[in-house]
Amino acid sequence: MIGRSPGEAGGATVPSPSVRLRDRGLRATSNRRQILHLLGSRDAHLSAAEVYEALRRTGERVDPATVYRTLEVLTEVGLAHAVDGPGPKRYGDGSAPHHHAVCRRCGAVKDLPLGGLADAARHIEELTGLRPDASGAMLFHGLCGACSG
Incomplete structure (x- = not known):
């Protein structure tokens, strides 16, 4: 990680x-x-x-x-x-479960801790029904700092 x-x-x-x-x-x-x-x-x-x-x-x-x-x-x-x-x-x-943030433009991947996003993951599930996968992780897409600037 x-x-x-x-x-x-x-x-x-x-x-x-x-x-x-x-x-x-x-x-x-x-x-x-x-x-x-x-x-x-x-x-x-x-x-x-x-x-x-x-x-x-x-x-x-x-x-x-x-x-x-x-x-x-x-x-x-x-x-x-x-x-x-x-x-x-x-x-x-794969030693510790975590979420990922992926840049849509360059493909850079950053790890996001599970604990820091627990409330957000619950809220996403409430709004959409979408749940973390079998590893407990979710994938977030956006633009990284280098690509959005």
């Missing part, structure tokens, strides 16, 4: 990538560990291409198709989440 150091989510310690993978019944392969660590250590949601480039810059030998498949598997088991918007799908760490 944005503004946290690796291994922390909402002040709680997050287990290592290896432990998190094994807890979900997955083998803790090097690629899976590296990708999960990368998602948990960045202050942004990344596209599959950005994950591939980040791993390549660190000297990790990985195929783009493997990155995409790994991101999909991590999303399926709840270790990561995907955010659709303009441009490519972006992935983030």
